[in-house]
Amino acid sequence: MSKRHESKYKIDRRLGVNLWGRPKSPINRREYGPGQHGQRRKKPSDFGLQLMAKQKLKGYYANIGEKQFRKIYQEAVRRKGDTGENLIGLLERRLDAVVYRMKFVPTPFAARQFVNHGHVLVNGRRLNVPSYQVKDNDVIEVRSKSKQMALVLEAIASQERDIPDYLEVDTDALKGRFVRQPQLADVPYPVQMEPNLVIEFYSR
Incomplete structure (x- = not known):
């Protein structure tokens, strides 16, 4: 069985995007986060933006675990070429x-x-x-x-x-x-993915 630590639509609401572009997503009805403080919005910091980019990418691929995602990032760094493009390519090769x-x-x-x-x-x-x-x-x-x-x-x-x-x-x-292997521009993500911010997150 796949390890699903939380409902996939909770991921949508927490990130504030319709991550898989599905018509059933609750984001289509409620564009704010879950919980009693979900409607509070404050401008995220640079770290917050980087973290959000990482969570979107991890969440999109069925909520990959942190340990496995970091291994993919390390392999992307090790390979020649643009690390962000390598990261997307490795994820799409799963x-x-x-x-x-x-x-x-x-x-x-x-x-x-x-x-x-x-x-x-x-x-x-x-x-x-x-x-x-x-x-x-x-x-x-x-x-x-x-x-x-x-x-x-x-x-x-x-x-x-x-x-x-x-x-x-x-x-x-x-x-x-x-x-x-696709480039970032080839991959039909329903939302904007920012692998460059994910690279910045891990290279801090």
């Missing part, structure tokens, strides 16, 4: 993120659980590690036994999201290919 982007499931939380429960094949081999880093040209598909699950059929039929062009997907076969 197997659960790829399964979500290919529209095999409706949410990132469902994607993590779907992978955990062994419903996904990578290059014909069953993998149940959501954090697995997908490589260019890897083929990801839903196991034949899992293709008629209501969750999968609902996600494929949904018009909420489009499949980005760094993936190739055959929606009939529930099979796709990871073509290339």
Whole structure:
């Protein structure tokens, strides 16, 4: 089971954004934080802005744990090129993120659980590690036994999201290919993500 320490919509309200762009989000009705002090708004400090940027990015990918997120950041720093772009690229290479982007499931939380429960094949081999880093040209598909699950059929039929062009997907076969690592501009985030502020947060 995926570790969900809090309701996903509480994340939306706490951050004050519709993080996944879903019509059910309470932010569509109440644009303020939860609790009796939720409507108090004060201008955040630089640290507050950096922390918010980190929480948005962590929350978007099914609320990744701090230890795991820091490891991804450290790998992004170690690689050549722009650290912010590397960070986004590594997050988008996670197997659960790829399964979500290919529209095999409706949410990132469902994607993590779907992978955990062994419903996904990578290059014909069953993998149940959501954090697995997908490589260019890897083929990801839903196991034949899992293709008629209501969750999968609902996600494929949904018009909420489009499949980005760094993936190739055959929606009939529930099979796709990871073509290339995306840039920040390629990733269809419903809200503005600021990986540069996340880098500043960790490099303090």
